[in-house]
Amino acid sequence: MKCIVFSDTHGNYPLAIEVLTHAAPADMIFHLGDEAEDASMIESICQTKVQKVAGNCDPPGKFPREISMFVEETKVLLTHGDRYHVKSGLAKLVERAVAVEANLVLYGHTHQASIERINDILFVNPGSLLRGSSSKSYAVLKIEAHHVEAQIVMLEE
Template structure:
């Protein structure tokens, strides 16, 4: 299973569509906040479900702060990261992932793409899609209970 993971598009829906085009065939899309309208536009135009969480710049009260997705044997926790104060380190994020029994934790907010392992979990920040920055996205590949991720520049 291949997932397109994007975050921090901040109104730059063109980069969101570009990431989708560059990703090729994917089984799902996850938007990690700060661009909920961009995620909705992807849903409408592509006719697919985009799993989304609220970022600190999203004002849609209907969006959840976090999502837990069960994909096969893999449990994914998706959050924007501002509530876990990821700009000050990943300790709270890792704690939340352990609490959720996640094998993959997806987050944004820092505008710094990263893929790393901690406490038996894969932590993935796809980086920002915001215009004016070196935009990036992630592809998370799930095989049974294991997952890997790769970052791609826009």
């Protein structure tokens, strides 16, 4: 299963749609907040379901702050990351991932793309598509049973 992961689009949903046009086909799309309303725009324009969570810049109550779900046989935790203070490190997010028995954690908030494995859990931050940012990025996941491959794709200006 091929998944595309966005976070921190901050209104730049047209770039996300352009990415999806070039990266197609995607079996699943994730949006990790800031702004989750962008995910709704992507969903309606691309006619594809987007799993979305709210970030710290989203209005409270409209979207969930966290989702735990299975993709294939992989338990995935979606969160923006601000509640786990990810700008100061991943310790609190690791604790949460262990508590929900996640195999894969998708988070944003820092605007810095990263892939790391901690305690046999894969943590993926797709970075940001923020307008004016010098480093725009997203993530591509390939998920098959319990195996996950993650790649960060950097976009040129």
